[in-house]
Amino acid sequence: MLVFVVLAPGVVFGVLALLWLVGWVPAERLVSGITGVTFSAAILALFVVLRKVIATGAVTVTFGNWFAVHDYHFPMVLMADRLSFPFLGMTVALVGLIGQFSATYLHREPGFFRFFLLLHLFAFGSLIAFAAGSFDLLVGGWEIVGITSVLLIAFFQYRTPPVENALRVFAVYRATDIGLLVGVFAMHHWAGTASFAGGFPRLSADRASTVCLLLLLAAAGKAAQVPFSGWLPRAMEGPTPSSAIFYGAISIHAGAYLLLRLQPMLAQSRLASAMVIAVGLVTAIYGTMSGRASADAKTSLAFASLTQVGVVFVEIGMGLKWIAVAHILGHATVRTLQFLRAPSMLHDYHQMHSAVGGELPATENRLEDWLPERIQLWLYRWALDRGHLDTFLDRLVIYPLMRISKFFARLDGMGLHPSLGRREAPASGCSAGQEGIG
């Protein structure tokens, strides 16, 4: 049953995508119907899994090695234990719910079919990541979640800002995922395995610190923790249902899940635990301040999510594993509801304003009123520019990289006449266009 839960969305995605590639275009009703049936069946199957988890503590399905070379092998183990089951349940229930919501919300939208395809792929990736019995498999699911997330940010493909923001988010994901790849490699190298289905890899404190810090980089990237938080408001360009499921519920908590999975190793390393707490604390403060200066509903909700995920990181760093799990489940559910409600809430507010004949009175007694006005203004400017985090990353990483790249281009062009080796420039003019990933 666990295999069915994990594979069902993947199979639906594969079949629908292949049929579309060779020329078939399904009707909206059929797509939403298939989605409903798939996730309803998955929820029922999860009840069967739950019974087994309660009875035995964990359900493990082993398929042997996905591939093996010499001493290195990639174990294909799916596992539902007390940690992963809540995440599996949350994913199946919320994706099913989002599917039903989107059938109406995106009715007659040109990208309707694309949205549902990506929703299935996202569910598949998330379920793989949460049900993985090894960090190797978790990486696979993790990457799929990242790619679907980016493709859904660029959902409104005819507008420039969403697609450029998608590129930026993709760049952050790929950069931070290097930590995950190298961390998993280090686990293999030192412990001989990255599997946790049959017991956690045992490492010395120093090595555990190294692995935890590498994985913290990936977790911070995926959970938009400081200094990578700049991508989160950019990700709000996607359609509301995908914002709800990704940045209110599942994708934003994937980093926290990774750290929860890493808890036995994290407990060995004071340095890594302290770093997790520090990152979470700074992000919580950053999120709450930037959220207060945000002018639109979705971005405010995104920063509110960020604040809560920061607090979850603090809980994980302090070793409060089950409090963190409960916090994630509660937060994901409430935040999904808030995201889905956001567009109609704005409509309700407008109606309310019309009814009372103007704006509603602002609430009084804000904490920042206690600060001197100069500091208030400085903080407002800081929060409005989202802590200058994007500028910081641009100046520290992206601009130098672009300068190096252009220098390489000049080097490569040496010895060539400018008219040689270049194709004709388009009439609209390349030079005036955008460059790089900024």
Next chain:
Amino acid sequence: MTRGAILTAITIGVPWAAALLTAGTRRQPRAIGFAAALASVTASSLLLRAVPAGESLKEALMLLYSCLTLGAMLALPRRDCTTGTISGILFLLGSTLLAYSTDDLRILLAAWVVSTVPFFFPQWFGARTWRPRLALLLSSGALALAVTLIAWHGHTMSIGGLARRSPGGIAVFGLLVAAVIFRKGICPAHAWVGDAAEGGALIPTALLLNGHFGAMLVARLIVPLFPYNARDLFPLLSYLALATALYVAVRALTENSPRRLLAYLALSQSACILAGLESRTVEGVTGALVHWYVVTASTMGLFAVLRLLEVRFGENLTASHHLGLAGHAPRLAVFFIVFGLALVGLPGTLSFCSQDLLIHGTLASHPQTGLLLPIATAMNAVTVFRLFVRLFLGRRRTGFTIMADALPRERWILTAGVLFVVLGGLFPNTIVTRWSAEAEAVEQAFYAPSRDSGESASRFLPSFVAGDLGRVRHSTIDTVLQLPGPDGDR
């Protein structure tokens, strides 16, 4: 004649005969090309079936290249389907397969030279700039000199007979490495690859690059013939390959010409093949060989999609601003992003396995420089996505009247390519197991005792370089992180 010899003759002879037929009759070039490539595919698969795992490197490569050419025949747009192009592609197929299959150094040299001939003539496949011609000329010259030196020393010309004998010593080894550097486009001889893609015929150039003659020379000649030199001096080539992967990945970040950009991507990823081959771990070598398949299939798919876009929307495509082509050609957009992400390690595709093995292999053997590999791959992923975003997304262009998405012929062949990378990724064990047997053979060649040369080749190097190489050879990730050895906490 044995059955193997007959099949090899069919594999090579049929494309050459078909090339002559096409050039002579000037009728139905695509049909003739398709039939000849299909004959090559069939004969190569029969050849591959006949040989045991561990000895099938050349047969597997022949099958791969035949399939690639078959795909190119179908993907080639009608505008490019001239007798000159088809006969040139068939000519390239025959000479590439000859280079893969031969056991004679003279024939290898001849095939190596002949495969470059169409790229010297601008009216055939040649680029407008001098750098591709110079690089191909230098690579051929270096190989010719190496073969001449081997003959001059009175050695046999059989590759099998020369195994582990270091024929001609360090001079021949150096010339072979130079041939690899020029042919493969390793830094500092990388610029010709971009020029060739930019100014030449796109799909034939992709076929030239995907012949991977440089990697073939390493796997089939340098490692088996010079295991002792390779052990000591190969890290230099590996560092150059990793530096190329990173250099080109950084270079591509601000490149706006789609052709050049794809060429850099292909080069960066194929440089990883060399790094993996040199890693001297079974994981790394297997990863390199599997990645060979991945790079070949994915870059061919990408080049094909780009060419199909060019014939529809003009050859002035640029990545400097959004062109919004997905609105006109959604299926081509999907093919492009799948091939692109399959090139850089998308989970569920074959490259996820190959990258996983490559990263493990190179990090295990070169912890310091091995880190460049995931960094280069991450940059390449960003570049692929940037190109996708700029070409396909953005405001829908309105200047076109009728623009077809992928035609059924193109759709089916591109779907077959996608299925190969996806099914290969979902069920990688067949390919990985086959290649791990080959990888063990390559790895064993590295550690085989030398027959003629008892001394380390590092004696030819300045002491500080030789010492550094020795240290690097024995280092592990522990040295980077200043931690005790692997048994420390077991």
